[in-house]
Amino acid sequence: MSHSARFSNSYSGDWEVYVVTSGVPSLNWPEHDFGRSMPVPTLAERTEALAGLGYEAADGAAWQWQELSSATTARVRLLAALDVRPIGGAS
Incomplete structure (x- = not known):
């Protein structure tokens, strides 16, 4: 079974x-904060x-990036997505 991993800079940055x-x-959802x-x-850090x-x-699979913002002068939030699967192929 395939899932989607998301990598983003949260609104806190x-x-x-x-x-x-x-x-x-x-x-x-399983999550990791890089702090x-x-x-x-x-x-390598994302893979780990x-x-x-x-x-x-x-x-x-490869990371697909997009920019999200609510206005042309607003801070841009980056989001990337990657198709992932459980290690070992278990669902």
Whole structure:
């Protein structure tokens, strides 16, 4: 089963990664807070954080980035998504 990992700079500015799991309330999604706003966590750090949550990138998956903002002068919030699966292929 494939899930989606999300990597974002939260509204407080700290970077976080979490895994969207269907049928589970968002408050219970697995998450990791990097506890910093700079520097942006590297690919290796994101991979390690996902492994700590029990997930790995799905075959052929790559991070897809997008910018979110409510106005042209507002602070931009970055969001990336990656298809992931439980480590070992268990669902």
